[in-house]
Amino acid sequence: MPTPLVDLRRQHRQIRKRIHSAIKRVFKSGRFVLGEEVARFEREWAAYCGVAHAVGTGSGAAALHLAMLVLGIGPGDEVITVPFTFIATVSEITRTGARPVFVDIEPRSYTLDVAKLEETIERDYAFHDRIGHLINRATSRRLKAILPVHLYGQMADMRPILELAQRYNLRVIEDAAQAHGAEYRMERAPSISPAADAVFKAGSLGDLGCFSFYPTKNLGACGEAGAVVTGNAEWAERLRRLVNNGRANGDVHLEEGFNYRLDALQAAILRVKLRYLDAWNERRRELAALYRQKLADVEEIVLPEELSYGRHVYHRYVIRVPDRERLRRYLADAGIETDVPYPVPLHLQPAYRYLGYRPGDFPVAEECARTVLALPLYPELREKEIGRIARALRAALRARG
Numbered sequence: 353m354p355t356p357l358v359d360l361r362r363q364h365r366q367i368r369k370r371i372h373s374a375i376k377r378v379f380k381s382g383r384f385v386l387g388e389e390v391a392r393f394e395r396e397w398a399a400y401c402g403v404a405h406a407v408g409t410g411s412g413a414a415a416l417h418l419a420m421l422v423l424g425i426g427p428g429d430e431v432i433t434v435p436f437t438f439i440a441t442v443s444e445i446t447r448t449g450a451r452p453v454f455v456d457i458e459p460r461s462y463t464l465d466v467a468k469l470e471e472t473i474e475r476d477y478a479f480h481d482r483i484g485h486l487i488n489r490a491t492s493r494r495l496k497a498i499l500p501v502h503l504y505g506q507m508a509d510m511r512p513i514l515e516l517a518q519r520y521n522l523r524v525i526e527d528a529a530q531a532h533g534a535e536y537r538m539e540r541a542p543s544i545s546p547a548a549d550a551v552f553k554a555g556s557l558g559d560l561g562c563f564s565f566y567p568t569k570n571l572g573a574c575g576e577a578g579a580v581v582t583g584n585a586e587w588a589e590r591l592r593r594l595v596n597n598g599r600a601n602g603d604v605h606l607e608e609g610f611n612y613r614l615d616a617l618q619a620a621i622l623r624v625k626l627r628y629l630d631a632w633n634e635r636r637r638e639l640a641a642l643y644r645q646k647l648a649d650v651e652e653i654v655l656p657e658e659l660s661y662g663r664h665v666y667h668r669y670v671i672r673v674p675d676r677e678r679l680r681r682y683l684a685d686a687g688i689e690t691d692v693p694y695p696v697p698l699h700l701q702p703a704y705r706y707l708g709y710r711p712g713d714f715p716v717a718e719e720c721a722r723t724v725l726a727l728p729l730y731p732e733l734r735e736k737e738i739g740r741i742a743r744a745l746r747a748a749l750r751a752r753g
Contacts, residue, residue: 354687362732374620394597401553403581405588408614412529412564412578414678416444419560433499435699436717463508464500489589497523502531505667524558532570537664573618635731638668646742669729682748691726
């Protein structure tokens, strides 16, 4: 039998009655836009993430756009992020008029390389200090925020990111679209966390955290949906206005906003699925461990790692392999669907040619783009299917050349 990359039908068969009941509840209420379902999901998602506020949005891209706006990011500003991510991470920076500044990724986690981040920030500050000295006055630094991307289910190394942000007075926006329920262990650091060691959910450590609930995510809607989480009440209040055309109450619009509202039907479905998220994530971890057990001795394959600071939730199981396209064809012939997440890093995309980056500027991202391969992984995947995938991979590698 074919093994799809993701099979949402298996998930929905298990919870169909609860989903149908939630949909009926919305139809019975007659409230399809905002309303109690959205308000309840926002409270439940905020509690799950360990923050005070969550605001539902129509998509993950909308969440990122709004996060930029509430932080005052706009024309002339710069935001640091990575080139190895989905385009929405960067398009929502440029949508505000700001400019993305890329920093390479770390090869084990595929997330922001903290050492290179520090080099980039220090270079920016040295440049402005030098220019200010030459013209005998202070210059306005354009760097305003850091946007780390938690990729494939693992968080970026947040403690040094937060420390750099604090040192240089920068904001932090977490792109947590692939990290629902991922965790970060923060050692004692009184300036940025409680005195005792603590565990933080993805989205809760930055100034704002942004989520997508696209159907294939660990917590997925049955359509487009997203959310922003924050501990700042003023930002949350403004976010609620901005998602609803800038409306404060009634027909009073304090500013221009957007139609970025979360549908009540999607909120009701997400409330059902949220009950299962921890169990689903644990099952993903078990299946990832099974992949590792069956492939650990295959030298040609670089397997994903769980770094010591956090808890990986394996949104995707991404390996690195030589001769990727030939392996993909072999696996496809065996009925195994795979995917290549981000085969062209953003700094080399035609849409961002104007930024002036060139091949070789971010070698780790470029190497990963050439070699990453996503294998099937979802909670309903059967252990015997992982065995078949592992056997097919070994056979494909033996047949090389």
